[in-house]
Amino acid sequence: MPRKSSARLAALTVAAVCSAASTVALTTPAHADSVRIHDIQGTTRTSPYAGQKVAEVTGIVTGVRTYGSSRGFWMQDPNPDSDPATSEGIFVYTGSTPKVAVGDLVSVGGTVSEYVPGGTSSGNQSVTELTRTTITVVSSGNAVPAATVVDARSVPDAYTPAGDSAAGGSVNGLTLRPSKYALDYYESLEGMNIQVADARVVGASNKYYELWVTVKPHEHANRRGGTVYGAYEAQNTGRLQIQSLGPTSAYPSVDVGDTLTGTTTGPLDYNQYGGYTLVANEIGAVDAAGLARETTRRQSRRELAIATYNVENLDPSDDTFAAHASAIVHNLQSPDIVSLEEIQDNNGATDDGTTAADITVGKLIDAIVAAGGPHYDWRSVDPVDDSDGGQPGGNIRNVFLFNPQRVSFTDRAGGDATSAVGVAKVHGKAALTLSPGRIDPQNAAWEDSRKPLVGEFVFRGKKVFVIANHFASKGGDQGLAGQYQPPVRSSEIQRHAQATVVNSFVKDVLAVQKNANVVALGDINDFEFSGTAQILEGDHALWSAVKSLPKSERYSYVYQGNAQVLDQILVSPAIRRGGRCHFDYDSVHINAEFHDQISDHDPQVLRFRP
Template sequence: MRRTAAAVATVLTAGLAAGVQQAAAAEPPTCGTPADHQIAEVQGSGNASPLNGQTVRVEGVVTADFQRSDQLKGFFVQDPTPDADPGTSDGLFVYSTKEVAIGDRVLVAGKAVEYNGLTELSPVSAVDVCGTGRIAPAAVRLPLKGGATLERYEGMLLRFGQRLTATETYQLGRYGQVTVSAGGRLFQPTDGHGSTQARNDARKLLVDDGSNVQNPETIPYTDPRVLRSGDSTTGLTGVLTYQFGGYALQPTKPAHFANENPAPERPEHVGGDVRVASFNTLNWFTTLNKRGANTAEEQERQLTKLTAALKGLNADVVGLMEVENNGDTAVKALVDRLNQAVGAGTYTWVRHPYPGTDEIHVALIYKPAKVTPAGAARSSQDPIFDRPPLVQAFRPRRGGTEFTMVVNHFKSKGCGGATGPDQDQGDGQSCYNARRVAQAKAIGAIAAGVRNPLVVGDLNAYTAEDPVKELTGAGLVGQTQRFVRPDRRYSYVFDGQSGELDHALAGKGLSRRVTGATIWHINSDEPVFLDYNTEYNPPRFYRPDAFRSSDHDPVLLGLNLR
């Protein structure tokens, strides 16, 4: 069929219009007023914005919305047309409650500022919604290659496809935060696991809840069960922010943690005919409003949990740390409650002959039906000890080899009052390492003068630190190194890193009689809000069980003494 000139013109016009529409669809839409800067220019390639203090106008797509009054009071935008520089971030936080939705294309005008290390726009003078868009999360894997930092991703939408392990839950109840790490949990660099602080820092990431509220009514990752350190997640997705001196991910999708570290209802089997334990009680005080419970209710809750832990250990001899130094009052109260749970007269205690003047002291309880004290208890008046040791020999009730408990609590790593060689030497061992080494030398001398020594306690030193080396150099043998596999060899978590502060070292002769050793992980992996305190802890989480009875895990050994 022949077409008229008018018909041909109509077809050409329609085709041209369609072509224009296709070209327009292929190009990213823009807001009516052009941006005067790309987001990457605002972020820059350094830690601070090169435009800090200047008013800018940027265009981007909303990737995360945290505008509520109980949240961050702002939203994140990201440039759908990023620059070619991988060192500059294409995302930005906008401190504004102007209503927007994820996927909105917006034009934002505001002052570029650095707020606690985060580049953001604040105050904001205008937010105009002018379309929609979509931003796919950037795939990121920890640790970043080539020593790069997360600064290049600040404000951007990210997805971590790898398995990330919860390595600390300390701030979970207070701030809704959990620290995760690549390659499994993090260990203290001085604990002998081959890690360094730099490698640990490159492997970890703080995960927040998009809120500045303390003690949130809904604690993340507690339904249907409470998150434990050691649990893991895959596909973590959110926007990256910077707060309190570090990077943090604000999830945009719920993170689901697999139960890879289930709570151990009982300690692993250690064998032997005599069981010996060491346990830091985290300030068991019968005097209120000191270092332990503040109220009678808290004290009852604490006593209930400690009793459950000691009952679960079912040890014949237990060295205790952080018991109130008020004569026999605190230790007797603990023994009395324990005997109510396991049977009258099951346990008794050794009176400390020289407990020192510190608010806390070490204690020793035992089952008289299983072991008998051999001779009087001893201690040391050496002024090097802040909390003098308790030394007591025992014989199995039914006959067998005598052994000697040496219960310790070395000087802590806190730096208050540290001078000279006790100051932090920058070697990862923190303050008062020189004091702890001197204490270890004194304990080594004590151990050399008794039969079959078993040195136990909170040494406030990790396995590869000088005080522990001093003890092993004196001929004592660490038992958890013999029987506990490396990934389970920890008793305490500090700053997201696990380590072994609680030790059990035997003389060589006694070491041959150790049938097993374990660390019962009932405390260090548990969130703080499960403990006995009533402040900040939602009441629905308290259980009268052993979990979070302290902040240290107890150590348990089996001895074959017949």
């Protein structure tokens, strides 16, 4: 198993490269000669012995990590103290392949360190470990301490205490209350041998050999086996990441809804890609649920079907064109208009000044025809080179596909990367000054981010304005299991600014024509309950139609075992409430729940009668 320095296989190596940048300096007691593991772990998230040398720390080896940059082993004291807040396990960092085996009784001397996966600026919690060690094997073949059972009864329903305001919102210095808070409970088991049984998968396995399970099968469950994330104040406490200490060839491929039957056992670690992680010596057998990809219904003759679909950095070199085409034709039933996000330029990540995407789009249109779908036409605006974020050199942008047999596009010349589209009044109705055009593309809100694409369509004689969006990502936000509680969502500052710009444009349209049909859709990169969505909807200009679904059905993406909304279709009042303008909405689950996904997003479809 290769080291985690490439791509992100470091998600497997979670917890232990010592460097000055990732070691927490604490005020600690004087040098200690011989202490127990629970003394080192203490009753808070950071050790009272951090930075100090210790000697003759004994424990039985419970797991050995022989791969990656954080090679080492876990050991556990078989004779615990009576304090549930103090862990009996600890990671011993060796840097090279450890010369110990599971069941060895070892005596370790070294320095107590607090390692922060991802670095101190990440906001992650730290892992208490021993470094610069001398290791003596006292005996071998000892019984491994019995695994602590982690289940629905043992994990508290409350997620975390609020951080200490005097410490910038950090929970590091707070005394652990493992019977009250889930994060405190997991921290009290850091480094210990734990076990889950018959755990349902809520996050499909991925190329980094990670998956997510829940030990609380009824916690915000949906009908397809996932766990829905529906509010900032309603965290899903039963989620736990599963990695493996064994060979990658033995790691299971699983989808949401599958079950790891029997027991999955190993040390509890913490990493930068999700927090608390069971690193398994033993993984349960897979009981496949046989989750099927969904197919939406076909729109009627009088219904306009509009979809949004993030095709994840699609460029001509990809081998997913046929699969995407099949999804659009068969699973989405060939919508009349498809807003595509993450269409890359004609040579993908090659950064040579190319910005055109006609080859990329043409290849997808041809694949759709080959799959039995319509010959879509398309519209877009090429970005300024390297100005719209995403993969360097890729020049991702939003693209409209439309079926000319069902929908016409109103072209108005002049739309380019830097010109702002406006709203005019023509024969008493709203009209775009540019079509296709971009909304206020030079506004600071769009710095290093995709600019909204707007187009004017006509369906059965009725005008429909469609705004394709791809808002700034959540990169840089503090993690749900991090040391700062509640976590700071710094990335939403830009999304709020973007939502303000789009909302203002929609209001401009509605000011000219109150009953205009406006659809704003795309990868909003935020939840339907978020501040971003509230700003987009502001003053009832728009309404997120995913909220027409039951709460358990609201998701388009699965992240760290949380099924959540990132992709949305928002509609103007005329579509939401207007008599014959009846609509229905479908989040079509074809990707996010599956290990063999062709995109990490599920497409969304809106059908209505303008």
